[in-house]
Amino acid sequence: MTTVTPTGRGMARILTAATLIPLASMCPLLTDAQRDGRACPWCDVSVxxxxxxxxxxxxxxxxxxxxxxxxxxxxxxxxALDAYVTHHRTCVKGTAAGLGDT
Incomplete structure (x- = not known):
C-alpha cells in the first residue's frame, strides 16, 4: 500500500482537505489497486x-x-474543485450566515 506523507508548510491542510473529497458512489466500482492506493480511483493511472x-x-x-x-x-x-463548487451551491449553513453569493 502506498502512503503519502505530507511534508512542508501547509501540506497537513492539503491532506485533511483531500480526505473530504467524496468517493462513496464509486466504491463498488473500484479495483483492488484503487482501493489499496496503487492507482488513482478516477483515472486508474498508477500512483x-x-x-x-x-x-x-x-x-x-x-x-x-x-x-x-x-x-x-x-x-x-x-x-476537489467539483466538491467545493457543489458545497458552495448547496450549503444552507453558509447562506444562512450571509456567506453565500451576494
Missing part, C-alpha cells in the same frame, strides 16, 4: 508516494472493509 495524493483511510460500512485510496494530482484537483 506512487511521489506522484499521488493520499485521500485518507475510508471505512466502507456496507462492505465491512477499509480502503486507503491515493489519487493523481490532476484528478484530485478536479474532484
Amino acid at each position: 506512487t508516494a511521489e506522484t499521488g495524493i493520499d485521500l485518507g483511510e475510508r471505512t466502507l460500512h456496507r462492505a465491512a472493509a477499509i480502503i486507503h485510496p491515493v489519487a493523481c494530482q490532476s484528478c484530485t484537483s478536479r474532484e
